[in-house]
Amino acid sequence: MTSSLKTQVSAAGLALIRAAESFSARLYLCPAGKPTIGYGHVVRPTDRVPANLTKTQAEALMVDDLQPVVIYLNAVFPELNQNEFDALASFCFNCGIGAFEKSTLFKRLKAGDKHGAASQFARWVHGGGKVLPGLVKRRAIEARMFLQVPA
Secondary structure, X not given: OOXXXXXXXXXXHHHHHHHHHOOEEEEEEOOOOOEEEEOOEEOOOOOOOOOOOOHHHHHHHHXXXXXXXXXXXXXXXXXXXXXXXXXXHHHHHHHOHHHHHOOHHHHHHHOOOHHHHHOOHHHOOEEOOEEOHHHHHHHHHHXXXXXXXXX
């Protein structure tokens, strides 16, 4: 993928999203009750997705779904290092940019408090009104990635 944007989601960031979302070739309802396929692609009424999605097709959907997140993070937080960017891309891919903008995580990051921001990932572990073990694990990985200094 060629882009003029400063930062893109790295291979490690994509791997995190793939692992957290898991692959589903067939349509299913996510814990929030939304029709989903591939690697967490929420199917809209106007989408035309095959009944049996391939991993290549799922990867293309994931990359397309990430583009608004990439544009947004580059515009709002241009000084993120790669690990911070990847962790936030995973978070925004899962929770949405709108939820992120209303979060204490966002507010602390905007204020320059990166450790305080990292502590907020753990608050985002609910789906369908319950704590989901998969989200607990994902947020812990995102927080660790966010705080890790790139090599």
